[in-house]
Amino acid sequence: MGIDEIIYKYLNKEPLSNEELLILDDWKIKNQKNDMFLKNMESLKKDRELSQRLHKELDDTYFATRKKLEYRKSKATRTLWYRISAASVLLILAITSALFIGRNSGPDNYVGNIEPGSHQATLELADGSKIELSPLVKDVVKDQDAVINIDKGMVSYKETNNVDTLIADSIVYNTIVIPRKGEYKIILSDGSSIWLNAESKLKYPLKFKGKERRVFLEGEAYFEVAHNSSMPFIVETEAQELAVLGTKFNITAFPDESSVQSTLVSGSVKINVKNSDKKVLLIPGQQAVVDKDSRNLKVNSVDVSEITAWKEGFFSLENVTMEEFLNRLSRWYDVKFVFEDDSARGLAFRGSVPRYDNLISVLDMLQAISPVEFKYQKNEIEVKMKK
DSSP states (O other), X not given: OOHHHHHHHHHTTOOOOHHHHHHHHXXXXXXXXXXXXXHHHHHHHHHHHHHHHHHHHHXXXXXXXXXXXXXXXXXXXXXXXXXXXHHHHHHXXXXXXXXXXXXXXXXXXXXXXXXXXXXXEEEEOTTSOEXXXXXXXXXXXXXXXXXXXXXXXXXXXXXXXXXXXXXXXSOOEEEEEEOTTEEEEEEOTTSOEEEEOSSEEEEEESSOOTTOEEEEEEEEEEEEOOOOTTSOEEEEOSSEEEEESSOEEEEEEOTTSSEEEEEEEESOEEEEETTSSOEEXXXXXXXXXXXXXXXXXXXXXXXXXXXXXXXXXXXXXXXXXXXXXXXXXXXXXXOEEEESOGGGTTOBOOSEXXXXXXXXXHHHHXXXXXXXXXXXXXXXXXXXXXX
């Protein structure tokens, strides 16, 4: 058993054998940084558990309060509770970051912090004009069928009652493009919410017309679709079409990856593989994987929290290889990883790391629990096995 699996069991309070305890003790004694790393990971886990408990307590308190108040007062109470919740999460993230930023180790030739991504995007309007979005941008824009509200990390659409556009049959589209090192949330005119990950693109109508609600995705997004039994919501990607009435799911469909993964959180979705007669109906906890070249389709049972961890502020290490994980870091931190040793590509780990920490902290953690090391070379980071 590798040291990373032993650390995982230790942090999750799973029983360790005498042999595993000896391996862990030997690992801590060999290097003082190893002992410090383990202590920091224990602190991180406690902070994450505290965050989850805090969210639940705040939500429970809010809903209990709402039942006792009039609607007008309830609205103000809701705003207050969620401000408190957001502030608590920020505090916990700050504490977590401080634990790791304060350590002095790191990849060879490290020259400075590489900060994580933030709310960045480019909004392309129907007339071709573009609006650059950043964490501070706040604006209201009118674009034919809709009023667009831009508010510090989120774009939301509200339909207008323009008679000319209501009569017109043509569908008018906007496109939001998320760069490397970016993320953004969008609320469509039907009330559906979509969280877009780094290096992703979504094309969508200002207003849904006809018999369906169809959007086009490249990259990764998490969807919470508003229910409408008379108008299915369809997400079209390069290799498939996914149809729902109202549900929560995650799709990963990056152009440079060989497959499209669709993971259902709640409700049900139907997937039709393009240029094929293959189709499947998913239930919560299932993931459909469509190979872009062969159009093969397979369905796996998964832990959805691992798939949607990015939306909750974490990178999950579960069931991904080193190469897959570094691809995620590459998009989020806008860096390039180069494998000097191909044997490092397939390494696997367990656990999770903070998404909003700086890159040096994340790589430092990986070095401590794995046989790899990272070395900076100009604008690239070399990945190689330790000697």
